[in-house]
Amino acid sequence: MPATFPSMAQRIPAQPRKSAHTGVVKAVLGPTNTGKTHLAIERLCAHSSGAIGFPLRLLAREVYDRVCAIKGADNVALITGEERIEPKGARWHLCTVEAMPSRPDLAFVALDEAQLSADPERGHVFTDRLMHTRGREETMLLGSSTLEPMVKALVPEAEVVTRPRFSTLTHVGAKKLSRIPPRSAIVAFSAEQVYVMAEMLRRFRGGAAVVMGALSPQTRNAQVAMYQAGEVDYLVATDAIGMGLNLDVHHVAFAGLSKFDGHRQRRLTTAEMAQIAGRAGRHQRDGTFGALAGMGGHDPEFTPEEIYAIEEHRFAPLTRLFWREAEPRFDSIATLIEDLESPPPRPELATPPQAIDLAVLKRLAEDVDIASGVRGQRSVQRFWDVCRLPDFRQQGYETHSRFVARLWQDLRHGYLGADYVAQAIAQLDNPSGDIDTLQARIAAIRSWAYIAQRPDWVLAKDEMSARARAVEARLSDALHARLTERFVNRRTAVLMRKAGADAGLLPVRLGDEGAVLVDDEPIGHLEGFRFVVDPLARAEDRKLxxxxxxxxxxxxxxxxxxxxxxxxxxxxxxxxxxxxxxxxDTVVARIERGRHMLSPRIKPDLALDRLAPGCKAEVLAALDGWFAAQHKRHLAPILALDEASRDPASGPELRALLLHLVESGGVLPREQSGLDRLDPAQRDRLRKLGVRIGSLDLFLPAALRPAAMQAWHRLARIWSRPLPLPPESMQPVVHAKIAPAGYRRLGNECLRVDLAEKLLHAAHRTRLGTKARRVFLDPAVARSMNLSTAAYAALLRAGGFRVHMGRALPERAFGPPQPPLWDWRPSRATTASDAPPPPRPPIGAFAALADLVGR
Structure with a gap:
């Protein structure tokens, strides 16, 4: 036997449909922006229990949050087709109309947007709630004034209260999209037209929020929140905007006045126009509405009669409401269809067009394999519950009926397995893709959210419902991000919101790393003192x-x-x-030639001309001070030589030598210096200036420091003296064909002059420490400086040493070869450029390398 389960209606005690009620029934009617919903919330909270039925899950969720803040979340329930939050003992219920509990114990009941009883698709549900759902103490029917005749006919005991609109609504004519004022809503009637309008606003005004019925409630909330927070000044929406969304809209522009209602393309009724236009203006602030011009010959136009009706809130009253049997018999599928298609019992009621749930029921009833297995009241009722699954995908009853048939095959014999439901939900948990792909996934997950919250369909109801809601939340976040990415240019939106046409109104500030920001939105950056527009800015924005x-x-x-x-x-x-x-990382100035080499000038960068004169003078003075301090710090020894070279007391010979030293960076080869022309007093003065007189070079040890050498080289560059740049660390040995300043070339190697002097002094100490005329000079110290043996030999020869190669070992003699010996003959001192000695048979590595250097 197939397992059967009680329906939702059987599990909740039904209220007698013909019983009398002692509670007060009020019909609060009026146009939009009259505070009807706010009044209902106040009355709900004033009673010990109650429920309000809303036309949209979005509105139910919004009011649920408000009532939770007043009564506490443990006392408030949210009941919709896709979401059920029902704390144990909850006394206040916020629901969609279809999910309203029919309970006689509730003290207060309200029905929002009751005029939807005339809606062809859902009107029969609203009509049933209007006629039969009552609160024990108070019932409130909220809706348009057009509903008044039907209320008086169907609910004669109701007290009708008419509320005026808090603000006026005025027609302002047609405007082009580029002329639409900020805080406006543009209403279109197809997804394609919504996208076109939003894309145009992105180019003209920085973007727009998008609201469509196909979006999930969470995505709609996120888009509306973006608009309400002022991140964008425009909202593009379908007619879904007209149903209870509380927005800060000043103007409503209609991109069209006709829509496809599922059966045909028709012009909006004046009541529908007013419902949408009524979104303009909040509380006591007036609003405006009009058409959108520049639509390429298809500009919508309001007729004078429509304008009058909207501005004065005068509409033709409703003459009938749609009705369908709310408690059909479940003896068989045929009996169920017969009751659902039965004529209404009163002349004020009309049979609605075939709703999708009835269309699916009839379609599946034609399938013998399915219909033959539906027997008995409980089975028929369960089958009807499955057929009433909403078509969130909006793919038509044929496609939807196939999904329902597959679902029934799994439900007819029991529950849906948790693994099966979890797998179906997991397949949709993919936040990648474009806008249309994400919308399709959200529609699909809403179907599974509806299925998962049914305790008689899914065993692990709570877990599966939570999973479905989590996936819907992730997909909604991704869809909101895609919509924002496609239709919002935040930079342009900020510019237009803050400045309009006056750029002076923009609140510009300087951020980190030189970024120029408007409301934390980068519009460019400062490179030093030069403003550079963000390269990603649109061409229209650059001028602003x-x-x-x-x-x-x-x-x-x-x-x-x-x-x-x-x-x-x-x-x-x-x-x-x-x-x-x-x-x-920005050049603010350069040094250029001054009167002489050690007196350069500071040339400010042209970008500093943007500074005010006084500010620029402070910057130049600071730069001059910084450079002077650096100049004195690194070149103090050379500056002292320069000052002495201008002192007449130094004598012409010393002054000439000092000038050469300054121009060569504090290092001068001895043979070119004119040192032999100095008298002892001048030599003593030279030593007091810190100049060291070496065997090969005159040099300032302090000038050989890396910073000092870099500073002097910088000056040499501006005086067009292209010398190889010395290494930053002034390491002992470098490899170069031309010796950098401060180095002496020895073959293919260059040795720092102070270290060269150190090696020659060590060689002389060795020579003087022995009585032999010829001595062995160990190259180990040179090799510790990374100087090759051949280069060391070249240095010794340049210092006046002469090599004597050891004799070859006699035939059949064994042992190490005799090392080369050196003697010193200052009268015949050679330099590195002198010709090498006559070649001899190489004996040992030292002699071979010496021979190579000579070549």
Whole structure:
């Protein structure tokens, strides 16, 4: 026997449909923006229990959050087709109309947007709630004034209360999209038209939020929140905007006045127009509405009669409401269909067009394999519950009926397995894809959310419902991100919102790393003191961005100049790159020739001309001070030589030598110096200036420090003296064909002059420490400096030493070869450029390398 289960209606005690009620029934009618829903919430909270039925899950969720803040979440329930939050003992219920509990114990019951009883698709549900759902103490029917005749006919005991609109609604004519004012809603009637309008607003005004019925409630909430927060100033929506969304809209523009209602393309009724236009204006702030011009010959136009009706809230009253038997018999499928298609019992009621649930029921009843297995009241009722699964995918009853048939095959014999439901949900848990793909997945997951929250369909109801809601939330977040990415240009939106046409109104500030921001949205950056527009900015924005920058740059540059002045007070606040002064990776000045080599000038970068004169003078003074400090710090010994070279007391010979030393960076070959022309007093003065007189070179040890050599080389560059740049660390040995400043060339190697002098002094100490005329000079110290044996031999020869190669071993003699010996003959001192001695048979590695250097 197939397992059967009680229906939702059987599990909740039904209220007698013909019983009398002692409670008060009020019909609160009026146009939009009359505070009807707010009044219902107040009355709900004033009673000990109650329920309100809303036309949209979105509205039920919004009011649920408000009532939870008042009554506490443990006392409030949210009941919709896809979501059920029912704390034990909850006394206040916020529901969609289809999910409203029919309970006589509720003290208060309200029905929102009751005029939807005339809706062809869902009207029969609203009609049933209007006629039969009552609160024990108070019932409130909320809706349009057009509903008043039907209320008086069907609910004669109701007290009708008419509420006026808080603000006026005025027609302002047609406007082009580029002329639509901020805080406007543009209403279109197809997804394609919504996308076109949103894309155009992205180009013209920085973007728009998008609201469509196909979006999930969470996505709609996120889009509306973006609009409400002012991130965008425009909203593009379908007619879904007209149903209870509370928005800060000043103007509503209609991109069309006709729509496809599922059967045909028709013009909107004036009541539908007013429902949408009524979104403009909130509380006591007036609103406007109009058509959208520039639609290529298809401009919508309101007729004078429609304008009058909307502005004065005068509409033709409803003359009938749709009705369908709410408690059909479940003896058989045929009996069920017969009751659902039965004529209404009163002349004020009309048979609705065939709803999709009835269409699916009839379609599956034609399938013998399915219909033959539906026997008995409980089975028929369960089958009807499955057929009433909403078509969230909006694919038509044929496609939807196949999904329902597959679902029934799994449900007819029991519950849906948790693994099966979990797998179906997991297949949809994929937040990648474009807008249409994500919308399709959200529609599918809403179907599974509806299925999972049925305790008589799914065993692990709570777990599966939570999974479905989590997937829907992730997909909704992804869809919101795609919509924002496609239809919102945040930079342009900020510009237009803050400035309009006046760039001076833009609140510009300087962010980290020189970014120029408007409301934390980057519009460009400062490279030093030059403003560069963001390369991603649209061409239309560039003029406005530049104008905004020009208006605000003086203040930004002044603050930036203060930072530069402070940095100039620190030794490492500014850096050198070749001859440029660099601050925060930006060249702020360069050094150029002055009166002589050691007196360069500072040439500011042209971008500093943007500073105010006084501010620029402070920056230049700071840069001059920083450079002077660096100049004195690194070149103090050479500056002392330069000063002595201008002192007449030094004598012409010493002054000439000092000038050569200064021009060569404190290092001068001895044979070119004119040292032999100095008298003892001048030599003594030279030593007091820190100059060391070496065997091969005159040099300033302090000038051989890396920073000092780099500073001198920088000056040599601006005087067009192209010398190889010395290594930053001034390591002992470098390999170069031309010796850098401070080095002596020895073959293919260059040795720092102070170390060369050190090696020669060591050789002389060895020579003087023995009485032999010829001595062995160990190259170990040279090799510790990374100097090759051949280069060491070249240094010794340059210092006046002469090598004597050892004799070859006699035939059949064994042992190490005799090492080369050196003697010193100053009268015949040679230099590295002298010709090598006559070749001899190489004896040992030292002699072979010496021979190579000579070549």
């Amino acid at each position: 961005l530049l104008a905004a920058a020009e208006r605000h740059l003086p203040g930004l540059l002044a603050s930036r100049a203060n930072v530069l002045v402070a940095a100039a007070g620190e030794p490492d606040g500014i850096e050198f790159e070749d001859t440029a002064l660099v601050w925060q």
